[in-house]
Amino acid sequence: MLIIKKIKILYKTIILLKKTNKKIGLVPTMGNLHNGHVKLILLAKKYADIIIVSIFINPMQFNNLLDLKNYPQSFKEDCIILKKHNVDIVFFPCIDEIYPNGIRKQTFVEVPKLSKILEGSARPGHFNGVTTIVCKLFNIIQPDFAFFGEKDYQQLLIIKILIKELNYMIKIISLPTIRLKNGLALSSRNNNLNSKEKKIAPYLYKIIKKTCEEIIKGDNTRKNIIHASKILLIKKGFSIDIFDVYNSKTLENSSENVKKLILLASVWLGKTRLIDNKKILLIH
Incomplete structure (x- = not known):
């Protein structure tokens, strides 16, 4: 399992993989992996030859600094899980790698209307952060497939619109919400x-x-x-x-x-x- 932290190195790796005609599957995460993420990885293996999991706690999608500060991190434990399930590449960039000029100066991607309502209204700027990091990951990794859970339903709809309207040749595969026996959605x-x-x-x-x-x-x-x-x-x-x-x-x-x-x-x-x-x- 390769752990890659630099975009340039990942670019070069992707170019080599593309030459072998391997199908690439991307599972974007913010880490602190649970069984829902594992199910996404197992689903990805049914579609793709190479599985790439990104781990990046994206500050651009947090409108609450305390929420960002409290977001759980467990990279070492995450890598044990990913290695166990034979993930090929873990993309683990730092904030400066993704936003070299800072968040305020960062070009962003917005899906109109859907990004402003409901969760978008309660968390201003949240979905702009989501769509921007998703586009960055798509541009860097150029996956054939990308896998998302249905718990974040509004996010899933927004990403599907983004894919269609920005002409990405990527197939979005969604997974129904994974729950504990008591019904609580894994998160x-x-x-x-x-x-x-x-x-x-x-x-x-x-x-x-x-x-x-x-x-x-x-x-x-x-x-x-x-x-x-x-x-x-x-x-x-x-x-x-x-x-x-x-x-x-x-x-x-x-x-x-x-x-x-x-x-x-x-x-x-x-x-x-x-x-x-x-x-x-x-x-x-």
């Missing part, structure tokens, strides 16, 4: 939960599931169902940024005649931000 941020919060956190997905079931039943108005669920979340100890149902393709507030919906949730539990979602298919 590096879960490590920031204290013991009491870890007992409360699974209620988020339980309430999401219950909400979706009631919306499908249609015995009450969608507005009343959402309102009752929000009250329940607050009683459990969550602070809510986003909890509502949207058109799964556009993320616009859904009208009653839209059949493919998604419930998006973004909440705080103590100092930890948790996001999750669940798709809803209405058949009546």
Whole structure:
């Protein structure tokens, strides 16, 4: 397994790989790897000959400096996991390598509209940071495939638009959210939960599931169902940024005649931000 920290060295390595006609798969991460990342790597192996995992905690996508400071790091442990699963290359650049002139002077990439709503509204500039680092990784690595989890649903939609509109010849493969047995979506941020919060956190997905079931039943108005669920979340100890149902393709507030919906949730539990979602298919 190669650990590469410099863009120039990675460029040269990619050029050599391209000459052998090997298919390259990219799994972008911010490190602190968990089983969700492992599942992405295993999925990548079904599509690509060479697997590259990037580890970079991207400061450009953090609008909260405390959140950036608290983001868990575990590079040595991550490398043990990656080596175990026969990853070919780990790209582990420093901040100055990615942003040599600093973040404020960095050219950025923006996907209009979708980057400004929901999570983008709650975290100004967040998605500009995401799309900029993703474009940089695509330009440096030139993968044939890139793999993303569906837990970050809005991010996934934005990246798909970016791929299409910037004419990248890259196939995006997504993986459904990986969960613990108690339903909690796997996330590096879960490590920031204290013991009491870890007992409360699974209620988020339980309430999401219950909400979706009631919306499908249609015995009450969608507005009343959402309102009752929000009250329940607050009683459990969550602070809510986003909890509502949207058109799964556009993320616009859904009208009653839209059949493919998604419930998006973004909440705080103590100092930890948790996001999750669940798709809803209405058949009546």
